Amino acid sequence: MRHASFIARTxxxxxxxxxxxxxxxxxxxxxxxxxxxxxxxxxxEKPFQFRRRINYEKCKxxxxxxxxxxxxxxLRKNRTDPYPGCI
Amino acid sequence: MLQSRLVAALKxxxxxxxxxxxxxxxxxxxxxxxxxxxxxxxxxKSLPAIDEGTSGEKAVDIDxxxxxxxxxxxxxxxxxxxxxxxxxxxxxxxxxxxxxxxxFSLTDYKGTPKIIRSCGIEGFKNxxxxxxxxxxxxxxxxxxxxxxxxxxxxxxxxxxxxxxRMSAIKGLQMAGMDIVSITxxxxxxxxxxxxxxxxxx
Numbered sequence: 001m002r003h004a005s006f007i008a009r010t011x012x013x014x015x016x017x018x019x020x021x022x023x024x025x026x027x028x029x030x031x032x033x034x035x036x037x038x039x040x041x042x043x044x045e046k047p048f049q050f051r052r053r054i055n056y057e058k059c060k061x062x063x064x065x066x067x068x069x070x071x072x073x074x075l076r077k078n079r080t081d082p083y084p085g086c087i
Numbered sequence: 088m089l090q091s092r093l094v095a096a097l098k099x100x101x102x103x104x105x106x107x108x109x110x111x112x113x114x115x116x117x118x119x120x121x122x123x124x125x126x127x128x129x130x131x132k133s134l135p136a137i138d139e140g141t142s143g144e145k146a147v148d149i150d151x152x153x154x155x156x157x158x159x160x161x162x163x164x165x166x167x168x169x170x171x172x173x174x175x176x177x178x179x180x181x182x183x184x185x186x187x188x189x190x191f192s193l194t195d196y197k198g199t200p201k202i203i204r205s206c207g208i209e210g211f212k213n214x215x216x217x218x219x220x221x222x223x224x225x226x227x228x229x230x231x232x233x234x235x236x237x238x239x240x241x242x243x244x245x246x247x248x249x250x251x252r253m254s255a256i257k258g259l260q261m262a263g264m265d266i267v268s269i270t271x272x273x274x275x276x277x278x279x280x281x282x283x284x285x286x287x288x
Binding site for chain 2: 005006007009010011012013014016018019021022023024025026027029030034035037038039041042043044046
């Protein structure tokens with residue numbers, strides 16, 4: 001994966017706060033799945049492990065989708081002002 | 088599982104002491120035999136995850152997202168001036184992190200190396216090379232060398248994940264370097280050649 005150096009995956013440090021910049025960078029790398037892929041490709045993933053992982057991820061995403069729908073259903077609002085008293 | 092086994096072992100110990108003192112001997116022999124592969128796996132599972140220095144990977148920090156707007160580079164970034172030098176000509180601190188070592192190399196913007204130091208060179212040997220303390224100590228000593236050469240404003244490029252990842256950058260800052268940006272250049276491929284076989288635990 002080649003990108004323009006110092007343009008991609010780059011975060012500026014503001015007010016000398018290195019830790020915050022690192023956190024932002026790490027979070028982006030984690031959410032994009034780059035670190036996961038890095039860890040996964042350190043060692044060969046056998047076909048049975050690949051299958052199991054893919055099946056697990058499928059089940060997990062189906063569960064998450066259903067659960068999100070349920071939560072949205074429970075939290076549904078039918079008022080003109082859905083959160084009275086809140087700004 | 089492991090806990091229940093421990094509790095059972097303790098109970099048997101107290102009973103053995105209560106009845107007669109000689110029966111303490113078979114306990115130690117059985118305990119050694121009880122150590123199976125399954126238990127070891129469970130023990131490894133129950134241990135806390137190893138800190139790789141990638142803090143903030145999982146946790147979501149909302150504040151940092153709100154306050155900082157211009158933390159990412161744009162088209163004008165290469166020509167932006169930092170301490171009288173355009174961004175594209177700032178010297179680069181390359182940090183290569185692995186689980187076993189941390190290597191620092193300072194290059195100019197063309198990539199010509201100036202200083203190369205690692206935790207191993209710094210005097211940390213064997214397993215100690217791969218610790219965050221070693222990385223921080225090395226970072227401080229490298230940064231003081233860079234400051235002696237008159238280099239203060241730098242860009243940092245990190246490669247790989249390991250315990251030294253965060254502490255290396257922190258160490259550079261502690262020694263007085265002015266870090267402009269942090270770049271990740273971890274080599275990641277989605278269709279790599281076949282990697283080595285997995286380690287046996």
